[in-house]
Amino acid sequence: MPIPIVNSIASWFLKKRFHQIELFLKYPHDVQNELLFSLLKFAKDTEVGKQYDFASIKSYEEFNRRLPIVNYEGIQAQIERSRQGEQNIFWPKPIKWFAKSSGTTNAKSKFIPVSTESLEDCHYAASKDLLCMYLNNNPESQLFTGKSLRLGGSKELYKENGTIFGDLSAILIDNMPFWAEFSSTPSSKVSLMSEWEAKMQAIVNETINENVTSLAGVPSWMLVLLNNVLEETGKDNLFDIWPNLEVYFHGGVSFNPYIEQYRSILPGRTFKYYEIYNASEGFFAIQDKNYSGDLLLMLDYGIFYEFIPMETYGTSEEKVIPLSAVELDKNYAVIITTNAGLWRYKIGDTVRFVSLSPYRIKVSGRTKHHINAFGEELIIENAEDALKKVCKRTGAEIVDYTAAPIFMQGKEKGAHEWLIEFKTPPENFNYFSELFDNALKALNSDYEAKRYNNMTLKKPTIHQARPNLFYDWLKQNDKLGGQHKVPRLSNSRDYLDELLRLNS
Numbered sequence: 001m002p003i004p005i006v007n008s009i010a011s012w013f014l015k016k017r018f019h020q021i022e023l024f025l026k027y028p029h030d031v032q033n034e035l036l037f038s039l040l041k042f043a044k045d046t047e048v049g050k051q052y053d054f055a056s057i058k059s060y061e062e063f064n065r066r067l068p069i070v071n072y073e074g075i076q077a078q079i080e081r082s083r084q085g086e087q088n089i090f091w092p093k094p095i096k097w098f099a100k101s102s103g104t105t106n107a108k109s110k111f112i113p114v115s116t117e118s119l120e121d122c123h124y125a126a127s128k129d130l131l132c133m134y135l136n137n138n139p140e141s142q143l144f145t146g147k148s149l150r151l152g153g154s155k156e157l158y159k160e161n162g163t164i165f166g167d168l169s170a171i172l173i174d175n176m177p178f179w180a181e182f183s184s185t186p187s188s189k190v191s192l193m194s195e196w197e198a199k200m201q202a203i204v205n206e207t208i209n210e211n212v213t214s215l216a217g218v219p220s221w222m223l224v225l226l227n228n229v230l231e232e233t234g235k236d237n238l239f240d241i242w243p244n245l246e247v248y249f250h251g252g253v254s255f256n257p258y259i260e261q262y263r264s265i266l267p268g269r270t271f272k273y274y275e276i277y278n279a280s281e282g283f284f285a286i287q288d289k290n291y292s293g294d295l296l297l298m299l300d301y302g303i304f305y306e307f308i309p310m311e312t313y314g315t316s317e318e319k320v321i322p323l324s325a326v327e328l329d330k331n332y333a334v335i336i337t338t339n340a341g342l343w344r345y346k347i348g349d350t351v352r353f354v355s356l357s358p359y360r361i362k363v364s365g366r367t368k369h370h371i372n373a374f375g376e377e378l379i380i381e382n383a384e385d386a387l388k389k390v391c392k393r394t395g396a397e398i399v400d401y402t403a404a405p406i407f408m409q410g411k412e413k414g415a416h417e418w419l420i421e422f423k424t425p426p427e428n429f430n431y432f433s434e435l436f437d438n439a440l441k442a443l444n445s446d447y448e449a450k451r452y453n454n455m456t457l458k459k460p461t462i463h464q465a466r467p468n469l470f471y472d473w474l475k476q477n478d479k480l481g482g483q484h485k486v487p488r489l490s491n492s493r494d495y496l497d498e499l500l501r502l503n504s
Contacts, residue, residue, distance in 0.1 A: 017132050024299040025358045029324045033060065036304040039337060048078075048090045048343060060322055069308075069320060069335060071346045072110050079111055085161045091115055091341030097175075099168040099280035101377070101446070109445045111165055112280040118340040122301040123172055126276070126283035129298065130249060133288045134274060138246075143213050146244050147185040151203070151217030151225055157192070168280045185210045196455050200225060204232050212242040218252035219262075220374040220414065220456055226265060227411050237265050251276035253375050254363075254491060261408065277363055281347050282338050285361055294360040299323075302339030307332035310350060313367060320344075326353050333367050369489040373405035374414050374456050376447040378440065380488050386439035394432050397423040400470040400486050404496040406461065415458040419499055421465035433462050469503050476502070 024031040040063070044054040057063050068074075078089050079098070087094050091113065098111040114123075135141055152169025164171070173191050186206040193199035208229060215222060226238060235241050248262070250273065262273075277285040277295050282303050285295035297305070305323050310331040312318045320335060331350050337343050348368065351361040371378045387398060399421040406415040426432040437459055441448040450456040470486050487495045 017129065018136070020300065021129070028299055028359060029322075031299050032304055032323055035300065035302065036060065036063065036337065039302070039304060039339060043090070043092055043341065046088050046090055046092050046341070048341070064306075064320060067344050069344050069346060071348075075342075075345070079113060082113060083111060083161065083163050083165070085163065089341075090343065091339075093117070095341070096163055097171045098163060098165040099171060100165050101168070101280045110280070112168075113340045113342070114168070114171055114280075115340040117302055118282060118338060119171075119175060121339060122283050122303065123168075123278070124176070125301060126278065126286065126298065130274065130276060130286050133286060134247060134249075134272075137288075137290050138272070141246065142244060143246065144183065146211035146213035146242075147183055148214040148216055148249075149186075149203075149207050149210075149212045150184050150191065151215075151222050152191055185212065196449075196452055200228055200455070204228050208233055208241060210242075211244055213244050213246055215245070215248040215250075217250065218375050219250050219255050219258045220253060220408065220450075222248075222250070223258055223261060223408055224413075224456055230265065231411070237267055239266070239268055245271070247272045247274055249274045249276060251278055253372050258408070261410070277361075279347060279349075281336060281342060281345065282340075284334075284336075294354050294362060297323075297359040297361055299359070304337040306335040306337075306344065307351075308335060310367075323359065326356070326359075328353050328356060331364050365491075369487065371403065371405055371416060371489045371491055373407060373491055374450050376444065376450045376457065378416070378444060378447050378489065382440060382443045382447070383489060385443055386436055389439050390432060390435045393435055394426040394428075395424065396426040396432060399423050400465070402470075402486055402488060402490070402495055402499060403460075404490050404493045407493075413454060413458045414456060416460040417496060418460055418462045419465050419469075419496060419503065420462060421467070421469055425464060429462065429464070433460060436460065436462070463500070463503070465499070465503055469499065473499055473502055 037057075040049075040054040040057055043049045049055070052066050057066065075090070082089050082095050083098055093115060095113045095115055097114040097119070099114050101110045101112060131143070135143065150173075152167065152173055157164050157166035157170050157174055170192055173188050176188075186203045190199065190202045190206055193202060203225060215226075217225075229238070229241060230236070233241055238245055245266070245268075248266070248271075255273070255275065259273075272290055275287045275293075275295060276283070283298065283301060284303065285297050287294070288296040299305075306320050307323070307326055308318060308320055310333060313333050326332060329352060331352055334347050334349050334351055336345050336347055338345070346367070348366055350364045350367060352364045354360050354362055366372070369380045383401075383403065387401070390396070391398060401418060401420040403416055403418045406417050408414045437451070440460075441451055447457075451459075474486070490496070
């Protein structure tokens with residue numbers, strides 16, 4: 001298809017879609033309220049709809065009183081029944097796809113339902129909106145003169161009991177419309193390869209001679225690929241390979257640790273970075289302005305939003321509020337009700353509102369301690385379970401510990417760095433480290449994927465803390481007492497670096 005025609009079609013769609021975006025910008029609460037009752041009406045005859053009598057719910061207050069807040073464990077049994085082929089449990093239309101993501105306390109992996117509605121009206125709609133907003137902000141863009149280099153998950157799709165599961169990216173690639181295939185590289189065949197090393201080389205081979213104008217993918221994985229491209233071609237920066245490259249669409253993990261590395265291989269002043277906020281559960285927000293760190297909350301993707309102020313989260317005073325009640329610069333846990341049958345579901349993220357007209361957010365963290373520097377989503381339950389198993393095997397006893405990422409530097413891979421104070425240390429630290437690494441792999445499928453052949457994560461580095469290190473650190477920071485705890489896992493190195501200095 002000639003580029004002028006593509007640009008004309010994009011321009012027409014852009015103008016049409018912007019009228020719809022303007023609607024939720026002007027009337028956000030009306031749009032969200034109408035969406036909620038549309039979801040309730042659509043699902044009133046499902047098992048969950050009958051259980052909570054969706055048909056009789058006439059106000060948000062009634063919805064808030066009647067339906068409980070749930071996490072994955074609370075709905076895991078329903079999802080497993082759906083994966084076995086049962087229908088009309090939490091969504092009236094058949095659920096064919098399940099996005100496999102990192103595990104929870106009781107499961108190595110989560111299987112998030114992906115309905116046809118969420119696929120079309122949320123994930124694909126968001127992809128088109130992202131392009132619309134970018135083109136609106138950059139009318140001289142030559143995006144459609146070339147292709148988008150997309151880097152998705154490393155697992156193929158698996159069929160079971162008439163349903164299909166795999167990485168969300170694999171589900172999206174497998175179902176994407178022809179126009180997306182036409183404008184993307186590598187091919188779907190290569191994108192869905194399951195063997196990561198072979199896939200990386202195949203992507204390099206397919207893309208180095210293409211006219212790549214944009215990049216799309218998780219920062220840690222994309223950085224590995226781009227360094228491979230530079231190594232393969234012997235070039236110093238990516239503009240020597242793809243001179244028309246103009247934007248990188250990124251999401252999944254924090255971009256802050258990687259920005260300088262990207263700037264070193266993409267030294268152009270006009271090159272742009274656009275952030276997205278999505279997950280297996282849905283697509284939530286999009287950067288809608290050049291050079292902005294804020295994300296516009298998208299209110300018409302079939303997702304109804306609620307929030308829990310973090311000062312009450314997990315306490316007896318915990319309260320849930322609608323979008324209309326949020327305030328600026330407060331941290332909130334995000335609760336979603338979706339067009340895939342997730343009803344008042346805790347996604348585990350926290351956000352902070354930086355604008356209320358329109359609603360713009362920044363992702364501020366997670367409701368639990370975790371490390372997610374490379375998409376591994378290592379939660380504290382994984383760490384505790386792994387340490388318990390390894391201590392039992394080695395006879396070691398632990399007093400306290402903390403961990404943080406070692407961020408990628410150039411071609412150097414990332415890793416996790418652990419500082420552990422032992423009451424009884426293991427006789428062989430290398431053996432302890434190997435067992436611990438293997439235990440984490442067994443507990444967390446995303447960590448296992450990132451550790452595969454050291455492609456993104458190397459083996460963890462473990463240091464032995466001197467006796468009383470953590471006690472001394474708490475005392476030094478005036479945090480002795482039962483209410484103060486050592487931060488177990490963190491995406492930042494602040495705590496770990498301070499403790500390492502104190503340990504030296």
